Amino acid sequence: MTATTSLTHQDIPLVFSAEVADALHAGRPVVALESNVITHGLPYPDNAATARKVEEAVRAGGSVPATIAVESGKVVVGMTDADIDRFASTPGIPKVSSRDMPVVLAQGRMGALTVASSVVAAELAGIPFFSSAGIGGVHRGADRTMDVSSDLIQFTRSKVAVVCAGAKKILDLGLTLEYLETQCVPVVSYRSDDFPAFYCESSGFRSPMRLDDDEVIARSVENHWALGNNSSFLITTPVRPEEAIDSDEVDAAITEAMAAADRDGIRGQAITKYLMRAVDAATQGRSSKANMAVLVSTAEVGGRLAAAHARLRA
Ligand code: PSU
Ligand code: MN
Numbered sequence: 001m002t003a004t005t006s007l008t009h010q011d012i013p014l015v016f017s018a019e020v021a022d023a024l025h026a027g028r029p030v031v032a033l034e035s036n037v038i039t040h041g042l043p044y045p046d047n048a049a050t051a052r053k054v055e056e057a058v059r060a061g062g063s064v065p066a067t068i069a070v071e072s073g074k075v076v077v078g079m080t081d082a083d084i085d086r087f088a089s090t091p092g093i094p095k096v097s098s099r100d101m102p103v104v105l106a107q108g109r110m111g112a113l114t115v116a117s118s119v120v121a122a123e124l125a126g127i128p129f130f131s132s133a134g135i136g137g138v139h140r141g142a143d144r145t146m147d148v149s150s151d152l153i154q155f156t157r158s159k160v161a162v163v164c165a166g167a168k169k170i171l172d173l174g175l176t177l178e179y180l181e182t183q184c185v186p187v188v189s190y191r192s193d194d195f196p197a198f199y200c201e202s203s204g205f206r207s208p209m210r211l212d213d214d215e216v217i218a219r220s221v222e223n224h225w226a227l228g229n230n231s232s233f234l235i236t237t238p239v240r241p242e243e244a245i246d247s248d249e250v251d252a253a254i255t256e257a258m259a260a261a262d263r264d265g266i267r268g269q270a271i272t273k274y275l276m277r278a279v280d281a282a283t284q285g286r287s288s289k290a291n292m293a294v295l296v297s298t299a300e301v302g303g304r305l306a307a308a309h310a311r312l313r314a
Helices: 018-026 034-040 045-061 081-089 099-108 113-123 150-155 173-182 214-226 247-264 267-284 287-311
Strands: 013-018 030-033 063-069 074-077 111-113 129-131 161-164 187-190 194-197 199-208 209-210 233-236
Touching: 013 018, 013 113, 018 063, 018 267, 030 045, 030 113, 030 287, 034 045, 034 081, 034 111, 045 081, 045 287, 063 081, 063 099, 063 113, 063 194, 074 113, 081 233, 099 111, 099 113, 099 233, 111 113, 113 129, 113 161, 129 287, 150 173, 173 187, 173 194, 173 199, 187 194, 199 209, 199 267, 209 214, 214 233, 214 267, 214 287, 233 287, 247 287, 267 287
Parallel strands: 013 074, 030 063, 030 129, 129 161, 161 233, 187 209, 187 233
Antiparallel strands: 063 074, 063 111, 194 199
16 A cells, blocks of 8 residues: 655645745734735726735734735735736636635636635735735525625634625625624624624624724734634724715615626626626726725724734734
């Protein structure tokens, strides 16, 4: 019989930018960022410009940004400006969620990481904080379609603190919160009573918990892991009121977009992008502007909370 060895996480090549490697080595705070939002969120060159602004916001919060993607069989932890521009301007880069990652790595293709695959990569890279404005969730009509984002399932498996502005109203946010509760994933709203809805200030749902103090949040995250949970800890921060988009306007646009998606037979992986485009068209681009703003403001809070967490560990 021949002995076989299987690959472990040490066999997944990670390529760190010098800045991220130095920061991790010195115990300075780093915030992981997703790349799917670059390739599948906004059109070029707004996507590249926004990705850079998001990185600047993480720095303004006191942390080092690490935007993550896969390319040439490696996980890139800390994309350079040139990497970001290449990803932003290359059409057809696949959206890579956790389950797609092993194949895309083996094929050596370029892949844009969702929240789910980004938290996988962040944990491998030893980065405890991740920030993205909008997480995936339970889709409306999931009782029929069974469309539940892998983001939620991955949160039950990865020890990463996730800072976000909640999730878009294209999802069923009530069921999304139920799922997170069932799966023992803490959800804390930072300096707000409500669970936010991406570029809308409130989802209409109260948040399970509110915390106003950075240090208490950092301590709570550590406690979650110290209690033996190998899962994520969600922290939400709402869009700034002056940058928010009106809830009623978005609701009307979503109802229309969902009917159109049904007519066009759009489902599965393609639905999020389709609905976002339709909402943007219906709001004459106002949702895109709010989208860019919330990406930036969320990243700043992510930078601030990761810094508080690093101080705690120091
Ligand atoms: N939610 C948003 N905006 C987004 C996404 C989700 O409000 O851009 C993207 C993120 O990359 C997220 C992914 O991880 O879509 C989830 O897709 P799905 O529902 O197919 O799992
Ligand atoms: Mn899905």
